[in-house]
Amino acid sequence: MDQNVRLYVGNLPYAAQRKDIEGLFEDNDISFKNIDISTDPFTGRNPSYCFVDLDPADADLAMSALQGQMLRGRPVRVNFNTQKGSRTHRPVTIEYEHSRKTHHFPTANVNDKAFAFDRWSRRDAESHWTAPFDERRRIYVGGIARIPNQDAVNAEMRGLFHEYDVQAVSKLISPRDHVIPEEGSQYYCFVDLATPEEAESAVRVLDGKATPQGGNYRVQHARQGKPTIVQREQLGVTKNPTPGNRPRDLAGSWRRVD
Structure with missing residues (x-):
């Protein structure tokens, strides 16, 4: 057959x-x-x-x-003959970067159910681009140490928000070099919750909560950022034109947010 x-x-x-x-x-x-x-x-x-x-x-x-x-x-x-890789045998992350130094801390347990939003199996990712922000259920979480694996980021955020219905967790985002202080962790991510009421409660309850590395989380409502090239193209959001500027080729690959 x-x-x-x-x-x-x-x-x-x-x-x-x-x-x-x-x-x-x-x-x-x-x-x-x-x-x-x-x-x-x-x-x-x-x-x-x-x-x-x-x-x-x-x-x-x-x-x-x-x-x-x-x-x-x-x-x-x-x-x-190219197969999608499996996360099943990925080793547990135990190394964090905190305050510009590398330390070892125990992480949350990581398994094949760590991800709140499976990007390979879901077909509704487009609805998550703007809806959680518009509905005030997208949360900014700062004060995170550098965690190498995304599945460990998901596991830690789901542990932090264990009393809430976590819909999705973004990738860990690096701070710009000029804002990294000598002490404290400045990596951050975004977490989408199921309802605005949950988001309001999470900000009130979790802001300032201690991190596993001895710092404190900063938990706030996400603020509107500039739309990415992908968002502008797919959602029909145009960038304000500047006289004399050449239009950017939105068909090509890109690796940063404007």
């Missing part, structure tokens, strides 16, 4: 979404079984690649027909 073949489709612009991959295959009359793509619910970004499951004959056709085709201004790369 024929087995499905999984193809790696890479070199994607970060703004590409599931519908763009579907369109690429449909426009070339190539049938597929499933598209496995991760979308960050806080930025709308994909990791610049996805996986597509097909019948063997359709996979051969995709390899010959799609290699180098343009998608949102970038030529896609297609490879055979």
